[in-house]
Structures are given as structure tokens and as C-alpha cells.
Amino acid sequence: MRIELVPRAEPKAWARALAPVAALVVSFAIAGLVIWGMGRSPVAAFQVYIVDPLMDPWSLREIAMKATPLVIIAIGLSYCFRANMWNIGAEGQFIVGAIFGSWLALATHGTDAGMWVLPLMMILAMIGGALYGAIPAFLRVRFGVNEILTSLFLVYVAQLLLDYLVRGRWRDPMGFNFPQSVVFDTAATLPAIAGMGRVHIGVIFALIAVIVTMIVLGRTLFGYRLRVSGDAPRAARFAGFSQARTIITVFCISGGLAGLAGIIEVSGVLRQVQPSISPGYGFTAIIVAFLGRLNPIGILIAGFIMALILIGGENAQILLRLPLDLALAFQGLVLLCVLSADALVSNRLRIVRARA
Amino acid sequence: MPASSPQKAAPGEKLVSLKGITKHYGNLVANDAIDFAIAPGEVHALLGENGAGKSTLVKILYGVIEPTDGEIFWEGKRVEINSPVDARNLGIGMVFQHFSLFDEMTVAENVAVALTDLSFNEVRKRLKQVSEGYGLPLDPDRHVWTLSAGERQRIEIVRCLLQNPKLIVLDEPTSVLTPQESEGLFETLEQLAGEGRAILYISHKLEEVRRLCRDATILRGGKVVATLDPRESSAREIAALMVGQEVGDVARTPKARGHDEMLQVQSLSMPARSIHERPLRDVDIAVAAGEIVGLAGIAGNGQSELFAAISGERLAEEPGAVVIDGVGVGLKGIDARRKLGGAFVPEERLGHAAVPGHGLGDNTVLSHHAVGGIVNSGFIAFDKARRLAARVVGDFDVRTPGTDALARKLSGGNLQKFVVGREIVRGPKLLVVDQPTWGVDAGAARVIRQALIDLAAQGAAVLVISQDLDELFAIADRMAVIHEGHVSRLRPTGEWTREAVGLEMMGVAPQDAH
Numbered sequence: 001m002r003i004e005l006v007p008r009a010e011p012k013a014w015a016r017a018l019a020p021v022a023a024l025v026v027s028f029a030i031a032g033l034v035i036w037g038m039g040r041s042p043v044a045a046f047q048v049y050i051v052d053p054l055m056d057p058w059s060l061r062e063i064a065m066k067a068t069p070l071v072i073i074a075i076g077l078s079y080c081f082r083a084n085m086w087n088i089g090a091e092g093q094f095i096v097g098a099i100f101g102s103w104l105a106l107a108t109h110g111t112d113a114g115m116w117v118l119p120l121m122m123i124l125a126m127i128g129g130a131l132y133g134a135i136p137a138f139l140r141v142r143f144g145v146n147e148i149l150t151s152l153f154l155v156y157v158a159q160l161l162l163d164y165l166v167r168g169r170w171r172d173p174m175g176f177n178f179p180q181s182v183v184f185d186t187a188a189t190l191p192a193i194a195g196m197g198r199v200h201i202g203v204i205f206a207l208i209a210v211i212v213t214m215i216v217l218g219r220t221l222f223g224y225r226l227r228v229s230g231d232a233p234r235a236a237r238f239a240g241f242s243q244a245r246t247i248i249t250v251f252c253i254s255g256g257l258a259g260l261a262g263i264i265e266v267s268g269v270l271r272q273v274q275p276s277i278s279p280g281y282g283f284t285a286i287i288v289a290f291l292g293r294l295n296p297i298g299i300l301i302a303g304f305i306m307a308l309i310l311i312g313g314e315n316a317q318i319l320l321r322l323p324l325d326l327a328l329a330f331q332g333l334v335l336l337c338v339l340s341a342d343a344l345v346s347n348r349l350r351i352v353r354a355r356a
Numbered sequence: 357m358p359a360s361s362p363q364k365a366a367p368g369e370k371l372v373s374l375k376g377i378t379k380h381y382g383n384l385v386a387n388d389a390i391d392f393a394i395a396p397g398e399v400h401a402l403l404g405e406n407g408a409g410k411s412t413l414v415k416i417l418y419g420v421i422e423p424t425d426g427e428i429f430w431e432g433k434r435v436e437i438n439s440p441v442d443a444r445n446l447g448i449g450m451v452f453q454h455f456s457l458f459d460e461m462t463v464a465e466n467v468a469v470a471l472t473d474l475s476f477n478e479v480r481k482r483l484k485q486v487s488e489g490y491g492l493p494l495d496p497d498r499h500v501w502t503l504s505a506g507e508r509q510r511i512e513i514v515r516c517l518l519q520n521p522k523l524i525v526l527d528e529p530t531s532v533l534t535p536q537e538s539e540g541l542f543e544t545l546e547q548l549a550g551e552g553r554a555i556l557y558i559s560h561k562l563e564e565v566r567r568l569c570r571d572a573t574i575l576r577g578g579k580v581v582a583t584l585d586p587r588e589s590s591a592r593e594i595a596a597l598m599v600g601q602e603v604g605d606v607a608r609t610p611k612a613r614g615h616d617e618m619l620q621v622q623s624l625s626m627p628a629r630s631i632h633e634r635p636l637r638d639v640d641i642a643v644a645a646g647e648i649v650g651l652a653g654i655a656g657n658g659q660s661e662l663f664a665a666i667s668g669e670r671l672a673e674e675p676g677a678v679v680i681d682g683v684g685v686g687l688k689g690i691d692a693r694r695k696l697g698g699a700f701v702p703e704e705r706l707g708h709a710a711v712p713g714h715g716l717g718d719n720t721v722l723s724h725h726a727v728g729g730i731v732n733s734g735f736i737a738f739d740k741a742r743r744l745a746a747r748v749v750g751d752f753d754v755r756t757p758g759t760d761a762l763a764r765k766l767s768g769g770n771l772q773k774f775v776v777g778r779e780i781v782r783g784p785k786l787l788v789v790d791q792p793t794w795g796v797d798a799g800a801a802r803v804i805r806q807a808l809i810d811l812a813a814q815g816a817a818v819l820v821i822s823q824d825l826d827e828l829f830a831i832a833d834r835m836a837v838i839h840e841g842h843v844s845r846l847r848p849t850g851e852w853t854r855e856a857v858g859l860e861m862m863g864v865a866p867q868d869a870h
Contacts, residue, residue: 010381217740221731224721232711238702239722240691276623352438 005347015345020298023337024305030337031330038318047229048100048319049312049327059315061199062066063307065269069094069261070277071206071303073285075213076257078294079250082217084230087251089136089151090258092158093129093283097259098130098266099162102273105188106170106181117187121263129259130252133157137251141244147251155282166275181273190268209257213296228252258282277309280328287335306331359502369432371396371523371554372417372448377426378576379412386412387423388578394571399545399555401565401586404575404598408797410558412538413575414525417556418450419443431516449521453528457500464496467515479518486517490544507538513544520672524548525556528795530564534654535825535858542568572601574598595798616699618817620679621644624672624686626665634658634841636665641836641843643786643817648808649846650832651821654861658841659821660703663790666819667700668693680786691726697785699723701776702829703794703821705768712764716749716756717742720765720778726770727782744781745774752777769800776804780811787811790821805831825857837861 032042035242053059063350073090080087108117163179172182190200229236229246236243254265266277277286288306292298313327373393379386387409392613394400395824400856403431404410417422417428428435430446437443443450457466468479480496487494492510500508509529516524526545530538540692545568549555559565565572566586574582574597582597592810621641628635636658643649653659675684679698690700700723702708720741725731728739745759752773756766763771772793779787792808793801809831812818821838822828828835829849836846844860 079393219736220734221721221725221736222734224718224725224736227714228711228722231713232707234702234704235711235722238667238690238700238708240668240689240694240726242689 002352004350004352005343006350007347009344019341019345020293020302020338023291023341024334026341027330027333027337030333031326034055034326036235036320038322041320045316045320045322048316050289050308052315053308053311058197059311061197063304063311064203065200066307066310068202068206068268068305069265069281070288070306071300072202072209072261072264073258073282074204074288074292074299075209075296076254076261077285077289078213078217078292078296078299079226080254081289081294082230083226083246083250084233085137085140085247085250086148087133087136087151087254088148088286089133089154089282090254090285091180091278091280092151092155093132093255093258094262094265094278095155095158096132096283097125097129097255098262098273098277099158099165100259101125101263102170102181102266105184105267106273108188110184111268113185113187115187116268117185118190121267122152122260125259125263126256127259129262130253131255133251133255133258137248147247159276162273162277163275166273170273172272179280181277183266183272189271190264198269200264200268202268205236205260206300209294210300217296233328235321258285284310284331285340287331291334291338306334309334364697369396369399370429371431372392373429374417374426375429376411377413377416377855378424379409379416379421380424382642385493385578387416389426389578390575390578392573392580392646394554394556396552397549399549399557399569401560401569401572402575403562403565403572403594403839407573408598409578410575411527413671414450414527414556414558415627417443418448419520422481444519444521447520447522449516449519449524451509451516451524451526451529455505455508457508457510457511459501462497462499463494463503463511466500466511467496467518470514470515471518482518483514486514486767490514490517490547490816492544492612505511506533509533517548521553523554523556525558527558529557530559530561534861535854538564562586562594565594567593589851598798616645617642617679618645618681619666619788619819621662621666622663622676622679623832624665624677626661626670626672628661634661636661637840637842639841639843641819641846643819645785645817646812646815647833648812648818648820648831650828650835650849651838651843652825652828652835652861653821653823653838655823657838657861659790659838661841662704662838662843663700663788663821666788667698667702694723694727699779699782699784699787701779701787701789701792703790705775706764710763710771713762715760715762716745716754716766716774717759719774720745720748723778726783745778748774748777748781751781752807769796772796773800773803776807780807783814784811784816786817786819788819788821791824792820792822793824793827794822825854828857829854 012300015101028046032046035045036042042236053063077087077090101124104117104121104124132154135154136147139145139150140147166181167179170181172180190202192198192200193203215254217226225236225241228239229241229243233243261281262277266273270277284306288299288302291305292300309327313324316322316326317324370393375391377387377390390413402410412421417437419439419442428437434803435446437446464476464480464483467483468476476687483494483496487510492514494507494514495511500511529541533541545555557565559568570585570587572584572586573580574594577600586594619642621639624636624639626636634657635741639662641649665672668685668688672678672686675686677686679685680693680698683696685693685696706712711722717738718741721730721736724744728744730737742759748754749756749759754777755770755773766774776789776792792804796804805827808818808820820828820832834846834850835849835852837844837857839861
């Protein structure tokens with residue numbers, strides 16, 4: 001006996017729409033089994049992971065803060081993924097963007113530089129991220145090097161560069177030798193939204209990115225170009241779209257947005273440069289992009305869900321003594337279930353009996 | 357020495373009978389209660405338009421797909437064919453239209469891959485025996501990528517014969533062959549039938565069916581509409597049964613050839629970028645306003661490369677190599693060439709001329725974004741694109757549920773009408789089309805050919821690259837042949853004979869043939 005995947009002639013539209021929901025339900029069920037196996041109550045865990053954070057205003061704000069970088073990066077990645085370019089290096093582009101922006105914050109530290117510092121930091125961060133994203137794109141276009149590998153490898157280069165800077169030139173001389181920079185001046189700090197606690201205006205940037213991307217992907221020739229390049233490269237050439245230009249552009253957009261997310265995180269949340277500035281946002285954003293089916297609104301929702309799982313995981317660590325790694329494993333589980341659900345929407349399982 | 361002949365069955369006994377074969381795909385009925393039988397030694401044609409259900413029926417017989425209903429009897433006994441392995445064990449051999457060969461491997465290696473129970477030397481020996489015994493000359497040590505389509509097909513046939521089948525199924529075997537190669541194939545098939553093997557022959561080409569077969573089953577819309585002797589019926593009658601209506605000939609209006617050269621290709625040479633490409637060698641073509649120029653040739657002789665060079669998907673080395681309406685465009689891309697009045701229809705409908713997963717409206721944008729008023733300051737007017745698609749659908753009789761239907765949901769003929777029509781509605785001054793009716797049913801082919809003739813009559817220059825000689829003889833004013841990346845001299849169609857074209861297609865210059 002063996003099991004085969006048989007393509008469905010006509011995948012149902014409702015099945016396609018419901019697949020991510022079904023994937024979430026199944027991953028909750030599997031996670032529940034694991035937690036039960038660890039001797040804890042799955043019901044209590046569900047309460048702590050999902051229900052409580054949604055009921056508590058403080059947790060909701062933390063979720064919004066965690067969702068912000070995830071959504072901005074995932075929106076950028078959706079440009080790449082739609083064009084069938086596998087940018088796995090958003091984490092590195094995030095870090096390089098943060099380095100570019102922080103450079104200005106540190107260079108103007110202690111001066112009475114005014115309002116212009118923060119916008120300029122953002123622009124520098126986007127340039128930095130875009131340039132860093134352009135490296136795998138260039139290697140791909142010029143030498144045909146696989147962009148998955150180069151973009152991933154460049155993450156480690158970026159991490160070590162940041163580490164070098166924070167332990168070296170950028171270390172706060174008054175910081176008791178801790179590897180961290182000075183705390184940014186107010187002019188270099190992302191302001192909080194009034195009445196929202198720690199929540200900074202980066203959240204608004206995420207919403208703007210979602211709306212602009214909806215318009216770009218849905219209505220413009222550029223969005224069309226990406227879809228054609230991703231779905232049928234030969235048809236893209238027939239349409240007169242240069243593949244090289246498409247590749248470079250999507251990597252620059254993706255890298256630029258990741259860089260923006262980087263400086264938002266540093267200037268809005270950490271307010272100083274540290275050896276590690278991301279708990280893997282650039283990688284989690286890949287899950288967010290796919291869970292949101294590369295659709296801007298979907299990404300917004302998916303970013304919220306992933307942030308919820310992260311915050312829930314932190315709560316569960318405290319309240320249920322469940323390891324934080326469980327939340328990360330859960331995120332991976334969600335991705336697996338989403339991909340499986342997609343496969344089952346377009347294929348059906350057939351069990352082939354052994355021949356008599 | 358041919359492989360040992362199968363045992364002769366009792367006279368009159370059928371080798372295989374299909375009873376009430378039905379296949380549903382959701383609401384679509386691909387095969388509707390098909391009854392069909394073939395006796396040993398019989399060469400039986402299976403005729404039908406694209407989408408008539410021929411491929412489905414054959415795949416059921418070969419165990420690739422499972423029928424929804426119906427029974428198969430092999431030598432009078434009921435059988436279940438669950439996989440191609442079952443089919444081969446019964447004695448069914450299949451020669452597919454699209455070859456499944458490894459280009460980088462030799463002929464013998466390709467055959468050995470399929471016959472794992474024999475040693476390589478044994479395979480080589482039997483390969484030689486079979487290929488000599490049946491007039492299918494093959495060098496076992498040649499690499500497949502160096503072979504012509506005809507030679508590749510011989511590998512498939514020999515591979516099939518080494519399994520000593522009682523029933524051989526051939527799917528459109530002559531679509532890639534020269535007339536001379538086809539004739540050779542027919543002789544081999546007759547020899548095989550003489551040994552008592554049954555042959556099921558699937559084709560679009562009525563003339564060769566009449567040449568080869570005494571029995572034919574005609575499918576339309578998944579049903580058997582007739583079983584007849586093709587030699588007793590005229591080609592027009594058979595075609596009418598296939599398409600369900602009388603097939604009209606294309607109507608031509610006599611016209612004087614204009615003198616404005618809309619397209620000039622001058623000393624165009626291009627290196628091959630990979631071993632699978634043909635270099636173009638010193639190609640010269642001129643197409644004037646108002647005329648149709650036909651370019652014949654066997655697949656893989658540089659047609660796609662020439663199409664890419666003329667359309668601008670690949671740039672030449674100097675501007676003057678390709679001239680459209682007097683402007684040297686050799687270094688300009690496809691959109692610049694479209695703006696000069698050029699329109700292009702590539703060979704592959706799905707994935708090249710159209711994005712399979714996009715609707716017809718979206719697919720209109722593909723070739724119109726640079727020229728029509730569909731894009732305004734970077735924004736696409738999708739309503740305009742849909743209206744344009746609706747016009748193409750109406751003007752060219754594209755059968756589709758609507759302009760939002762995905763390209764891949766359309767049958768080959770309907771999608772081809774759409775991609776040709778999409779270019780013609782722009783009113784181009786030059787149309788270059790590669791294999792306009794390849795794998796398309798007779799009804800759609802007629803619509804497309806008529807549209808090309810009408811376009812030329814309105815004063816456009818039309819270049820048709822095609823493997824279908826009947827088509828070129830029917831519509832072209834002047835013709836040339838492409839062989840190994842070189843294009844022969846253009847001559848008026850009336851000066852060509854089929855034999856002369858066939859010889860050029862094989863690279864034999866007419867004076868050498870005597």
C-alpha cells in the first residue's frame with residue numbers, strides 16, 4: 001500500500017481561503033498534545049498562550065510592538081516571493097539597516113541636532129538594507145548564484161559586523177565595558193503614540209506599508225510585472241519585462257523594508273545598539289509572509305498571530321514554566337501545517353492498494 | 357532479426373475491447389461510455405479534436421489514469437490496468453508524442469534505463485537487431501541531444517518493441533517528422549501489423565490516416581461518433597464528423613504584393629547559448645506589407661531562436677540585423693518593436709504567450725501594456741483590459757466562461773485563438789507567429805488561418821513559422837525552409853512542391869537529390 005498525492009482538477013476557492021485557518025487549528029491541536037505529554041493542561045496552556053494576551057491591554061500593546069517588525073519585513077518579502085525570488089536573508093538586511101540608521105544616531109549623539117535626525121536615520125536604514133539585499137540579487141543576475149544560499153549566508157556576516165561594532169567602536173565608554181552603545185538622544189528615538197504606552201509610531205509605518213503594497217501589487221504595472229515574473233518567467237520576457245531588473249528591484253524593496261524594520265526596532269524599542277537586536281524577526285517574517293499568503297492584509301493578520309504566539313510563549317514561560325523554545329517550535333509547526341494545508345487544497349490523497 | 361512475433365490470435369477475436377469506458381473530472385465528462393475494440397494485425401486510427409477525449413482514453417488503456425466506470429477486456433478476459441507496469445506486462449507498448457528521453461545519455465543508455473532486467477550489452481545487441489529488423493536505423497552510442505526528432509522517435513519505438521508488445525499505441529507520431537521520415541515510419545508500422553501486432557494510431561492528419569488505416573474511431577466531446585473505414589470516406593466527411601460541422605476552406609482574396617518591406621532580417625547570426633539551442637546562421641528574410649510569408653522546417657532547427665531574435669526577446673549584435681518598418685531594431689527590446697507596429701505570437705501557448713494561472717483579462721496586459729491605453733502612469737486599467745479581452749473572445753469565437761477564466765482552463769484551440777486574436781485586435785503592421793495551429797483542433801485552426809489571411813489582406817505583413825506544410829501551402833504567398841539555423845531563399849508558394857520542401861527540411865539541396 002502506498003499513499004499518493006493526486007492533483008485536483010479544480011481546487012475549491014473556499015478551501016483555499018480556509019486552509020490557513022485549518023492549519024492553525026491543526027497546529028493548536030498538535031501543540032496541545034505535546035503540552036499534554038509534558039504533563040500540563042492543554043486547556044490552561046491555550047488560555048495562557050492565546051486567550052489571556054488578547055484580554056489584557058498591556059499584552060495587546062506588546063503584541064502590536066512585536067508584530068510591527070514582522071509585518072514590515074514580511075511585506076517586503078512578499079515582493080520577492082511573488083516574483084519567485086527566495087530572499088532568506090531579511091534578518092541580515094534588518095541588521096544592516098539598523099547599523100546604517102544607528103550610525104547617524106551615534107554620530108549626532110550629544111549634539112543639538114534637531115527633527116531631521118530621525119527621518120534621515122530611516123532613509124539611511126532603508127538604503128543600507130536595500131544595498132545589502134542587492135548583493136544576492138547582483139550575484140544571481142551576474143553569475144547565476146543561488147540567491148537562497150547567498151542571502152542566508154549574508155545574515156551571519158551582518159550579525160558578526162554588528163557584534164564587532166558594538167564590542168568595538170560603538171561601545172559606550174561609560175557603560176562599564178558592557179557591549180552596548182550609548183542610549184540614543186530623544187531626537188534619535190522613535191516617539192511613542194500618545195495613550196498607547198510603549199507603542200511607538202513604527203506601528204503606523206507597518207500599516208502604511210500594508211496599504212501601499214495593496215495598491216502596488218493589485219493595481220500597478222509593477223505589481224503585475226512581479227506576478228508574471230514569478231508565475232511564468234518566459235511570459236515575462238514576452239511582455240518585455242527584464243528579469244534582471246525585476247530581481248534587483250524586489251531584493252532592494254525587500255531589503256529596504258527589512259532595514260526600516262531594523263531601525264524602528266532599535267530606535268523605537270531598544271533605544272541603543274546591542275550585540276543582538278532581533279530574536280529572529282527576519283526568519284519569523286518568512287512564516288508570516290506565507291501564513292498571510294503573500295497578501296498584504298493576510299500578512300497583517302499573520303503578523304499579529306505570530307506576535308501573539310511569541311507573547312503567549314513569554315507568558316507561558318513565567319506562568320506554566322514551559323520553555324520559550326516551545327513557542328518557536330510552535331511557529332515552525334504553524335508553517336509546516338500551512339504548507340501541508342496548501343498541498344492538500346490543490347491535491348487529494350489517494351491510498352493505492354497493493355496489487356492483488 | 358525482428359523480435360519474436362506474438363502468437364497469432366484466433367481470427368476475428370479481438371485483442372482488446374473497451375466497454376462503456378467513462379471518465380469524469382468533476383462535472384466534466386472526458387470519456388462518455390466509450391466502446392472500442394481492436395484486433396491483432398489491425399492498424400486502427402483514433403481521430404478527434406483536441407479535448408475530444410483521445411488522450412484520456414489512451415491513458416486509461418495504459419493505466420495512467422483510472423476510469424470512473426467501464427471494463428477492459430484483453431484477449432477476451434476482463435483485466436484491471438492499474439499502472440503502466442500492468443499495461444506493459446499485458447503487452448501494451450506506448451510511444452508518446454512528447455519524448456521522455458535523457459538528452460545527455462546515449463541511445464543505448466536511454467533504452468537500458470527502461471529495461472532493467474537486461475544487461476547493458478544485451479540491450480545493445482537487441483537494440484541493434486530490432487532497429488535493423490524494422491528499418492529504424494540508430495547508432496547506439498550517439499548522445500540523444502545530437503539526434504533529430506525523427507531519430508529520437510525511433511528510440512521510443514525501438515524501446516517499445518524490445519518489450520515485444522502485442523498492442524502499440526502511437527500518439528501523433530508524425531507531428532515532428534518530415535514527409536520522407538513519415539513514409540519510413542508507415543512502412544515500419546505496416547511491417548509490425550503484418551506480424552500480427554495491433555496498432556492504435558492517434559492523429560490529426562487525415563491524409564496519413566487514410567494512407568495507413570482501414571479502421572478509424574472518431575471521438576467528439578468524449579463520445580464515439582463514428583467507426584468507419586477512412587478510405588471509404590472523404591477527408592471532408594471525416595473532418596466534419598470530428599468538428600461536428602462542415603469545415604469550410606479558408607477564403608482567400610487575390611491581391612497584389614505590396615512593396616513596403618515591413619520586416620527585414622539581414623545577415624542575422626546568433627551563437628547558441630546552450631547545447632539545446634541552434635545557432636542562427638546568416639538569416640535573410642523580407643516580408644512586405646500585405647503578404648504572408650511561410651517558414652517551414654522540422655522542429656528544433658532554429659525556429660524558436662529566430663522567433664526570439666525577431667520579437668526582441670533576444671537582442672541581435674547590431675541594429676540592422678532586424679529592421680521593422682524601416683527602423684533598425686536589432687538592439688531594441690520587444691516593447692520597442694511593438695511600438696513600431698510589431699506583434700508576436702510565440703509557439704508555447706501556456707507559460708510563454710500566456711500566464712497559465714492568470715485570467716484572460718490579465719493576460720491581455722502582457723502584450724498590450726506598452727502600446728494600448730491600458731496603463732496610465734504606472735496603473736493598470738483592469739476594466740479596459742477585460743473589455744479588450746471580451747472583444748478578442750467575441751471576435752475570435754473563443755469558448756470560455758468569461759474573461760476572468762484562467763488561461764490554463766481553456767482548451768488548446770481556444771487559448772490559441774485568444775493569443776492570436778489578442779495580437780490581431782491591436783491592428784499590427786507586422787505579425788510574426790510561431791506554429792499558429794500546433795496541436796489545435798480543425799475548427800480553431802480554420803479560424804486562426806482565416807484571421808491571418810484577413811490581416812494580410814488589410815495590409816499587414818505576416819510571417820508564419822510552421823511545421824504544418826498543408827497550412828503553409830494553404831495560406832502563404834511566399835515560402836522558405838529553415839534548416840539547422842539557416843533559411844533558404846524565399847520563393848513564391850506556387851514554385852514549391854511538397855517534395856522540394858521536404859528535401860530542404862532535411863537539408864538536401866534540390867540539385868543534390870538527383
